[in-house]
Amino acid sequence: MNALQWLSRRSTPIILAAVLAVLVYFLWWLNDSYLEDVATNGCITLVMVMGFQLFMGNSGILNWSYVGYVGIGAFASAICSIEPDSKRLQMPVMYEALIGIHMPYWAALLVGAAVAALAAAIIGFPLARLSDMAGAIAQFALLVVFYTLLAQWQQVTNGPRTFTLGGTRSTTIWVALVVGVISIFVAYWFKESALGLRLRASREDRYAAASSGINVVATRYYGYIISAAVGGLAGGLFSHYILSITAKSFYLAELFLVLSMVIIGGSMSVTGAFAGCILITIARQGLRQGEANLTNSGFDVSGMTEIVLAVLMILFLMLRPNGIAAGWEVRWRLPGRRAARSDSKQRS
């Protein structure tokens, strides 16, 4: 296999990363703090979306508890990176062992991802056997448990009060971009890995997958853990950008946003989830702007953004349930050569 073929086969994440880099660089270049904020937030959301797609897209199972793992990563990494003195001052009830922890930002991000993955490994084990309705209800109940824990466990999360990180934003636009690019590669690598193929096979037909030697329960379990790790990473980025977080930041509104991006873009491909994230991020800004303008001119339309996104999601579920991309991946093909793989779209 020559270098061009090698590149062609891996072109999907490279193209998506390039598009992201150009968009972010452009918004930064415009030198407007609002647009820089949109770009940074967009990258953080993208990491969340990639982690969500990683499980939902490949397994076909909606993981309601996902944003709970984002929250775990956010709090865990914040606890790790804040100076002990600052923690003692702000949160006197915090466990002594947690107050003593202190590590650099990048290490705190990794710990956040690791704690989220560990939580998923422990909680997911008994839940992996549940399927369909029972599994969905259990995951939703788990989200409520996460929310309640994050909101009430004073010795860890400062309880219902805001958890303030203080200092300067460690998550800069460039850090968010780099992690965003990494998350694209992780999501694509996972999808194309043997584990990802097994998970996709189980999504398409559980019985045929089992009869092909695939342990469906174990496959889902591993996918769930990796997805939670990416979510935890996104949480760390988020808390070190927003600098003050509460349990509410990781609940239904956040889940709804990620879900609408993945459903509208198309959960079955990394390209779809990426496109959904970018398009909804842009659409949200426009809607917010319109909402503010209308409200200022006398018509109170607060909540319009959420309603429009919800209606859009419903329309997609009805008319194009596989989203914009419907499983398609952007790919650079070698000119004049019929690719042996995945050219389904070109032919049909």
Added chain:
Amino acid sequence: MADLNEVPVPGPSAQVPPPPDQPGAVLTVQDLFKDFAGLRAVDNVSLQLRTGEILGLIGPNGSGKTTFINLITGLLPKSGGFVVIDQVDTTHFPAAKVARAGLARTFQTIRLFKELTCLENVEAGAVGMGVPRRQAEARAIGLLEEIGLADQAGKRAKSLTFAGQRRLEIARALAAHPKFLLLDEPAAGLNEEETAALLAFLKPLPAAKGIGILIVDHDMHLIMNLCDRIHVLNYGKTIAEGTPAEVRANPEVVGAYLGSAAR
């Protein structure tokens, strides 16, 4: 090397018939039962399949053929009896472990991974057995060429013709490099020409790949021309087993199933 294989295996081997004279594996089903709420769907069925041969399983609708296949592949729990695949007792194995023990299958109602490409479908058959992705891909490309779908490799499985989907399912099963292959009505829905192509494809498989095939079908022309032996079920019970000629001459089989159609 041959001597090493003669070490006796503990467990149910006491009930297992002696190993065959020729090299290869045996699939043994002994005294298999299945009760569905008072209905005995499979009643005391025993059979043996060796690598290198094709065994047909026939019987009228509702005679328990598909239940039998779902039992030995681990998709349904058994009410009694045992299954041994190449000296491994798989009686209580779940479907995935049965597959890993060397038994691959196709389904009466095609169960492909519809949104995946044809290549990925076949790859999944190998990856499910623990084969790394690279190797699985090479294996899948070879199999797609064998079944004549190489030019469709990048297409999604759902876009294939019905006959193509049937062939792809067989390729996916073969990608596991099984010792035994179970085909559940592979000719259902195929026209005469396609069935003839299926027959031509299946006939040399046992010798070429060293596998044993158990085939269920209602197409008597296919069964009679393909199988070395035929096992006949009626109301969940074995009513005959023998060569195609013996089965065709058996008055009970003719009465229960074949009628005059087979002649």
